[in-house]
Amino acid sequence: xxxxxxxxxxxxxxxxxxxxxxxxxxxxxxxxxxxxxxxxxxxxxxxxxxxxxxxxxxxxxxxxxxxxxxxxxxxxxxxxxxxxxxxxxxxxxxxxxxxxxxxxxxxxxxxxxxxxxxxxxxxxxxxxxxxxxxxxxxxxxxxxxxxxxxxxxxxxxxxxxxxxxxxxxxxxxxxxxxxxxxxxxxxxxxxxxxxxxxxxxxxxxxxxxxxxxxxxxxxxxxxxxxxxxxxxxxxxxxxxxxxxxxxxxxxxxxxxxxxxxxxxxxxxxxxxxxxxxxxxxxxxxxxxxxxxxxxxxxxxxxxxxxxxxxxxxxxxxxxxxxxxxxxxxxxxxxxxxxxxxxxxxxxxxxxxxxxxxxxxxxxxxxxxxxxxxxxxxxxxxxxxxxxxxxxxxxxxxxxxxxxxxxxxxxxxxxxxxxxxxxxxxxxxxxxxxxxxxxxxxxxxxxxxxxxxxxxxxxxxxxxxxxxxxxxxxxxxxxxxxxxxxxxxxxxxxxxxxxxxxxxxxxxxxxxxxxxxxxxxxxxxxxxxxxxxxxxxxxxxxxxxxxxxxxxxxxxxxxxxxxxxxxxxxxxxxxxxxxxxxxxxxxxxxxxxxxxxxxxxxxxxxxxxxxxxxxxxxxxxxxxxxxxxxxxxxxxxxxxxxxxxxxxxxxxxxxxxxxxxxxxxxxxxxxxxxxxxxxxxxxxxxxxxxxxxxxxxxxxxxxxxxxxxxxxxxxxxxxxxxxxxxxxxxxxxxxxxxxxxxxxxxxxx
Numbered sequence: 001x002x003x004x005x006x007x008x009x010x011x012x013x014x015x016x017x018x019x020x021x022x023x024x025x026x027x028x029x030x031x032x033x034x035x036x037x038x039x040x041x042x043x044x045x046x047x048x049x050x051x052x053x054x055x056x057x058x059x060x061x062x063x064x065x066x067x068x069x070x071x072x073x074x075x076x077x078x079x080x081x082x083x084x085x086x087x088x089x090x091x092x093x094x095x096x097x098x099x100x101x102x103x104x105x106x107x108x109x110x111x112x113x114x115x116x117x118x119x120x121x122x123x124x125x126x127x128x129x130x131x132x133x134x135x136x137x138x139x140x141x142x143x144x145x146x147x148x149x150x151x152x153x154x155x156x157x158x159x160x161x162x163x164x165x166x167x168x169x170x171x172x173x174x175x176x177x178x179x180x181x182x183x184x185x186x187x188x189x190x191x192x193x194x195x196x197x198x199x200x201x202x203x204x205x206x207x208x209x210x211x212x213x214x215x216x217x218x219x220x221x222x223x224x225x226x227x228x229x230x231x232x233x234x235x236x237x238x239x240x241x242x243x244x245x246x247x248x249x250x251x252x253x254x255x256x257x258x259x260x261x262x263x264x265x266x267x268x269x270x271x272x273x274x275x276x277x278x279x280x281x282x283x284x285x286x287x288x289x290x291x292x293x294x295x296x297x298x299x300x301x302x303x304x305x306x307x308x309x310x311x312x313x314x315x316x317x318x319x320x321x322x323x324x325x326x327x328x329x330x331x332x333x334x335x336x337x338x339x340x341x342x343x344x345x346x347x348x349x350x351x352x353x354x355x356x357x358x359x360x361x362x363x364x365x366x367x368x369x370x371x372x373x374x375x376x377x378x379x380x381x382x383x384x385x386x387x388x389x390x391x392x393x394x395x396x397x398x399x400x401x402x403x404x405x406x407x408x409x410x411x412x413x414x415x416x417x418x419x420x421x422x423x424x425x426x427x428x429x430x431x432x433x434x435x436x437x438x439x440x441x442x443x444x445x446x447x448x449x450x451x452x453x454x455x456x457x458x459x460x461x462x463x464x465x466x467x468x469x470x471x472x473x474x475x476x477x478x479x480x481x482x483x484x485x486x487x488x489x490x491x492x493x494x495x496x497x498x499x500x501x502x503x504x505x506x507x508x509x510x511x512x513x514x515x516x517x518x519x520x521x522x523x524x525x526x527x528x529x530x531x532x533x534x535x536x537x538x539x540x541x542x543x544x545x546x547x548x549x550x551x552x553x554x555x556x557x558x559x560x561x562x563x564x565x566x567x568x569x570x571x572x573x574x575x576x577x578x579x580x581x582x583x584x585x586x587x588x589x590x591x592x593x594x595x596x597x598x599x600x601x602x603x604x605x606x607x608x609x610x611x612x613x614x615x616x617x618x619x620x621x622x623x624x625x626x627x628x629x630x631x632x633x634x635x636x637x638x639x640x641x642x643x644x645x646x647x648x649x650x651x652x653x654x655x656x657x658x659x660x661x662x663x664x665x666x667x668x669x670x671x672x673x674x675x676x677x678x679x680x681x682x683x684x685x686x687x688x689x690x691x692x693x694x695x696x697x698x699x700x701x702x703x704x705x706x707x708x709x710x711x712x713x714x715x716x717x718x719x720x721x722x723x724x725x726x727x728x729x730x731x732x733x734x735x736x737x738x739x740x741x742x743x744x745x746x747x748x
Contacts, residue, residue, distance in 0.1 A: 033520065034434035037472040041429075041519040042479055043601065044526065045496075046075045046082040047512045054100040054191070055498045055513065057490040059108060065498060065513060068097035070117070072167060075513055080602030081566060081588055085166035091118040091130055091153065093183060093670050099155070099190035103162075105198065111162040116190040116202070118155045118180075126152055134669045135183030137213060139226045148229055153182040155190065157202055159256065173256025176276075178204050178243045181230035185209045185659075187245075187284035187302070191415075195326055196292035199251050199261050201278065203285040203299060206237040206245035206334070210305055211659060211684055214349045217306030218313045219335040223369045224350040233335035234368035237281055240266065240273045241373030245334065247279035247288065247297065265329035265378065272373045279324070281332035281380060287415040287442070287486065290326070295457045298323040298439055300413030303338055307389060312354045314344035316393065319411040320383035321441065325457040333380030336364035340382045384459040385452075387411065397464075400450070401443075404466040410445025416487035419451075419495075429517035430493025440467070440495070442484035449481055449497075468516065477526065477551050482510050494518070525552040527593040527601035535608040537642050537706065542580045543607055547591050550603075556596040563590040566604070584610035584707045610707030614641040614648070614714040616699055623718040627695065630682030633720070637674050637699050643706040650674040653701050659684055660694040660719070680720065695720030 033039055050067030057063050063075045072086040090097045096118040104112035122128060127150055135151045154177040161171040187205030194200050212220030212231040221238075222231040229235060237245020250258040265280060266273035279285075279297070288299035303319040318339040324330050337343045337360035346355045346367065358364040360380035366373065389409065391399035402409075421436035438451040447470060453463035470480040483500040490496050494517045501510025528549040533541075547560045561570040564579040566588030571579070581587060587607045594600040619636040627633060635655070639648035650673050657669045657678065669678060684693055700715040 031434045034432040034518075037468055038476065039518060039520040040468055041517045041523045042468070042473060042497075043077075043515045043517060043524060044479060044603070045077050045513045045515055046073075046080070046604070047509075048075075048082040048604070048606075049073065049498065049511050049513055050507045052485055052498050052500055052511050052513070053098065055486050055488060055496065056101045056103050056113070057488055057496055058103065059491055061490055061492055063496065063513060064101050064103075064113070066098045066101050066115075067507075068092060068095075068099075070098045072098070072101065072115075074165070077515065079568070080590055080592075080604045082604070086169065088115065088117055088169070089120045091120045091182065093130070093134070094185040095188050096155070096180075096182065099188055100192060102192055104159070105194045107162070112159045113162050113167055114157060114159045114175075114192065114200075115167075116155060116157045116192065118153065118182075118188075122153060126154060130182045133183065133671055135181070135228055135230070137228055137231075145229075148181070151181055151183045151230075152179065154179050155188065155204075157192065159252075175200075175252055175256055175258055176202065176243075176248070176250065178202075180207045180244065181228070184228065184230045185211075189282075189285050191286065191288045191299075193288065193290035195290050197261070199249050200258075201288070201290050201297060202248045202250070203282070203288045204244050204246050204248065205284045205286070206233050206282070208233040208236065208245075208335075211681060214347075214352065215304070216310075216313075216685070217304050217317055218310065218347065219304060219338075219344045221335055221344075221347065221368065222349040227349070229370050232368050232370050233283075234366050235370035235372075237283060237334050238336060238364070238366050238368070238377060239371055239373040240277070240280065240366075240377055243274055243276065245280065245282050246274075246277050247282065247285060247299065248276040249278035250276055263327060263329065265331070278329045279332060281334045281336070281377070283334045285415070289415055289417050289439075291418040293420055294418055294437065294454075295326050296323050296418070296454075297326060298415055298418075300415040300441065301332065301334075301383075302413065303386075303411065312345060313347055315339060315342035316388055317411070318342070318383075318386045318388050318393070319413045321385040321413055321415065321452070321461075322381075323384050323439070323454055323457070323459055323461075324381070328458065330381040331378040332383075333360045333364075336360050336377070337380055338383075339386040341380055385461055398461075400464045400466060402446070404443075404448045404450065405446055405470065408443075408446035408448070412444030412446070414442035414444055414484055414487065416440035416442055416449075417489050419489055422493065425493050427492040427494070429519055431489070431495065431518050438465075440487055442481075442487050442497075444483050444485070444500070447481050447483060449484065449487070476523070476553050478553075479512065479514060479526075490515070522595065522597040522599055523553045524599035525550055525558055525593040525595050525601040527591050527603035529589070529591050529603045529605045531605060531607075534605060535612040535712070537610065537612055539584050539609050540580045540582045541607075541609045542578060543589075545577045545579065545589065545591070547575050547593060547603075550591070550593045550601070552593075552595050554595065554597075559594045561592045561594070563592075564607075566590055581607065581609045584709065586709060608709060608712065611703070611705055611709035611712055612642045613712035614639050614644070614701050614703045616653075616701050616714040616716045618697065618699055618716050618718050621718070621720070625718075625720055626723045627680055627720050628723055629680055629684045632677050632679045634677040635675070635697065635699075637701075637716075639674070639701045639714070641703045644703050648674065648701055649704075653699065655697060655699045658696040658698070660696045684722075694722060 053066045055065040070088040070090040074085045075082040099116045156177045157175045160167040189203040189205035192202045260275045265277045268275040284302040285299040301320045304317040306317040309316045336358035341360045363376045363379045387394040387401040419435045421433040441450045449467040451465045485500045486498040497514045501508045530546045532544040562572040562577045591603045640646045702711040702713045705711040
């Protein structure tokens with residue numbers, strides 16, 4: 001992730017200014033213009049993003065972006081063309097796979113691109129490969145604790161040289177490895193950024209599932225005899241001698257090794273600590289930002305799922321946003337407390353009974369049998385912002401965090417960049433000065449963007465603003481914010497947004513890469529392509545193209561131009577066009593729609609001549625079927641393919657079962673086969689009895705390819721509903737009268 005920083009004398013001088021000097025006043029009229037949403041434009045750069053995870057913007061405004069399966073894509077906004085430029089060999093289970101990508105601060109000279117991922121092939125002392133499928137919850141009969149060693153693995157931060165069009169995978173330097181327990185869900189994090197001293201900050205997740213047996217939405221600190229060590233968060237996030245659940249600060253050397261700068265949380269040489277730790281006690285700091293001008297590190301952090309506090313166990317599930325000065329390391333408190341240092345009970349998972357309470361203000365005691373660090377962790381720092389499910393779950397001045405769009409729900413905070421206005425930037429689409437010094441933020445579950453005003457490098461947050469609401473985007477016929485994954489300001493001063501969309505574990509129609517421009521006046525058209533086919537088995541193949549679904553927010557004539565083979569030359573004009581492909585191959589067809597003012601929009605579609613994608617369907621069970629958690633559910637998958645026939649290679653039928661939660665899902669189990677039976681997780685309700693949880697199954701199949709064309713992929717998805725569901729989680733209702741009932745089971 002992260003953008004290039006241009007280091008020079010004038011900027012270096014500016015970086016010495018205090019935080020307050022970074023916040024400059026702008027004329028009132030400019031403020032008004034900045035808050036008129038019709039002055040902004042959301043431009044679709046590509047819908048070809050795979051299962052989108054992260055992005056990095058190159059100095060020339062091309063965008064690198066990653067997908068969990070190991071694909072690295074390059075999108076050129078000037079042409080609208082997206083290509084898969086690299087395939088990294090990853091261990092792809094649950095949330096593991098390819099994560100983040102970013103460019104070195106001195107990229108213009110050294111061409112280093114950094115990537116955080118789970119390698120499929122590992123080096124000692126770890127096993128060469130991880131077993132397939134998921135690790136069991138508890139030791140198999142007759143096994144001792146050495147059994148868990150086969151599931152040990154790591155995520156690694158590496159860097160590769162950029163050759164102008166792709167990563168040179170032969171140049172890999174492995175910088176740091178973060179040990180994990182594989183074969184389980186969740187929380188990888190993996191974001192990284194640099195300060196102006198050249199130090200690299202790496203966020204790591206706690207590698208602990210929310211559905212830990214016995215958790216019931218509380219802190220998952222289960223070290224009961226025989227249980228998977230991955231169920232105890234104190235071994236990682238709460239451990240001073242472990243790199244998980246942390247934000248690390250290191251200095252990368254020329255050969256790819258690293259040193260540790262002074263000023264981290266634990267001085268070098270402190271027994272039972274890792275000197276790399278700058279922030280400990282975080283759960284899943286999925287997106288973070290280091291900002292030299294304000295001298296801050298900021299991040300969003302995910303929380304557990306309890307919908308209500310439990311007097312015997314602890315607070316309701318809260319999520320956080322935090323900021324700290326770059327000279328102030330800290331402990332965020334997890335898994336001993338959350339929010340405003342709301343303490344958890346040191347619950348006895350073996351007996352399901354309460355014990356003493358953690359004391360985050362004084363420094364919690366780590367009593368885990370898996371603890372390798374200090375017995376007492378540093379005192380925790382309360383969150384700068386926190387929120388729950390409803391406005392009443394947080395201070396009134398933070399109510400917008402759950403009320404910017406009352407139709408949405410869930411908690412999924414995404415940290416974002418600080419905007420810095422540069423009057424000398426020649427870009428006509430840069431954000432206005434009003435946003436200077438504000439911290440941008442995305443809410444994945446609630447589908448919104450926001451900006452925070454922060455009064456100092458250590459807070460507090462003094463103002464929350466809903467940025468470019470979906471209601472306004474809808475009025476302007478622009479794509480809405482739909483599960484934002486990553487936010488970055490580019491060299492052009494525009495905001496780039498990578499969105500996951502509403503699907504699960506795969507490329508889905510709602511995902512995409514976008515750019516938000518400040519563009520008063522005439523807006524570019526929204527180009528959209530529809531075709532009667534996108535593939536065929538033989539050449540010649542005739543394809544009918546239409547741009548009729550394209551739109552423009554202003555009245556006036558539009559010009560439609562077609563480039564059928566993606567070679568840069570437009571071959572035809574008109575709202576509709578027909579083209580015959582005479583040669584086998586894969587082609588990128590482009591549409592350029594231009595308005596009377598010269599503004600244009602681009603759209604692309606891939607046409608494959610020589611191979612058609614397989615059609616995948618799940619025959620049983622039916623979509624929307626009902627289950628009891630713990631049921632063994634049989635699945636039957638059907639695949640038909642025009643070239644390969646209807647007898648698929650079942651070892652290539654890949655399936656993922658995940659636990660859906662509100663609008664996102666946690667992948668739990670993976671496997672292969674056309675016919676399979678597996679048990680849904682009996683511990684699914686441990687997310688919290690108030691939570692909206694359901695099963696999600698995604699099946700995919702890649703065919704053999706044909707006529708020299710690589711294999712194509714088809715997929716199918718279904719939802720499994722629990723038999724007991726809360727009425728509040730229904731999608732819609734009619735003719736329902738709400739009445740007060742003290743015997744009702746709901747807690748909301």
